[in-house]
Amino acid sequence: MLNYAIRRILLLPFLLFGVSVSVFLILHFIPGDPARLAAGPDATEADVRQIRENYGLDRPLTTQYSIYLRKLVHGDLGDSFQTYTPVSEEIARTLPATLELTATSMLLAVALGVPLGVAAAMRPRGAMDTSMTALAVLGVSMPGFFLGLLLMLLFAATLGWLPPDGRGGVAHLIMPAFTLGLPYVATFSRLARSTMLDVLSEDYIRTAYAKGVPRYKVVFKHALANASIPLVTVFGMDFGRLLGGAVIVETVFAWPGMGRYMIDAIMARDIYVVQGTLLVFAALVVLVNLIVDLAYGIIDPRIAYA
Known part of the structure; x- marks a missing residue:
């Protein structure tokens, strides 16, 4: 495992490197002049040329990228066109x-989705299973921004229980985390149900029951442990989607995160900010998937890394 890692x-x-090249080319081929946008509507041609x-x-693309890559190797992501501050400082903020x-949204998705899926698998086609299926359809089909607006209307505008926007204590986190995590509650619950149904029909589960092993031990120690590989796989896949959804949710709830920072930069064609944020997002996704791959061997020691 160590050699694989x-x-x-x-x-x-x-x-x-591949991500940086792709993002660099896409941003430079999009119509529009980032220097003119940075200069503002009242700027003169001399101001635009100076920027x-x-x-x-004003240099060739290959020269621009080589300069950017040289700075990137030294941890310099460039300066923002809008605020003239280093992008690395804004990302760190x-x-x-x-x-x-x-992290809160993913924790919510796993903590709610997996137990719901296990409970539904214990009584297929029962009331719990039917209710969970309806929840899964609702969670997957409802857009995040629409759910966020509904929650703001109910809990902030009508009841006044939660703050509508910003970042502060736990109260500020509840609505954004629930908005972002609800679709993944549905995903984990349906996957946990299907994998548990497959595992519960195996011969070793029937043998455990025949030996008098308590039901909770059979379910959680034997069945759930063997059904967790697909759940861990989906965890790694959904983390990237979760980051993408965070961009929208942060905008709806005015959450001062990197996704909202990137959206503002895209609207202003702030090239260095977009490149830097996308590079960090890509690094996070790759890192999480590496952790997921290594977790396979911990969950099931029979898995070997060739």
Whole structure:
């Protein structure tokens, strides 16, 4: 496992290099002049030319990318066109808020989804199973921004129980985390139900019951442990989707995270900010998937890494 982890870590710079090239080319081929947007509507042509020279936008793309890559190797993500502050400082300021929101949402999805799926699998086609299926359809089909607006209307505007926006204590986190995590509650519950149904029909489960092993031990020690591999796989896949959803949820709830920071930069064609935030998002997804791959061997020691 150690050799496998080392190989995956050594591949990380190459993956991030590919992401940086793709993002760099896409942003530079999108119509529009970032220097003119940065200068503002009242700027003169001289001001626009000066901005192009200051940020190297008047140079060939290969030269621009080589300069960007050289800075990136030294941890320099460039400066924002809007605030003229280093992008790395802004990411360091906004990233904790995004990690707080995504981690809470994923914890909510696992803590609610897996027990609901297990409970539904214990009594297929029962009342619990039917209710969970309805919840799953509702959670998957409802857009995040619409659910967020409904929650704000009910709990903030009507009842006044929760603050409508911003980041502060636990009260500020409840609605954004629930809005972001509800679709994944549905995903984990349906997957936990299907995998548990498959495992509960295995011969070793019937043997455990025949030996008089208590029901809760059979379910949680034997069945759930063997059904957890698909759940861990989906955890790694959904983390990237969760980061993508956080961009929308942070905008709806004015959550001061990196997703909202990136949306503002996209609207202003702030190239260095968009490149930096996407690179950090990509690194987080790759890191989480590496952890998931290594967790397979911990959950099931029979898995070997070739």
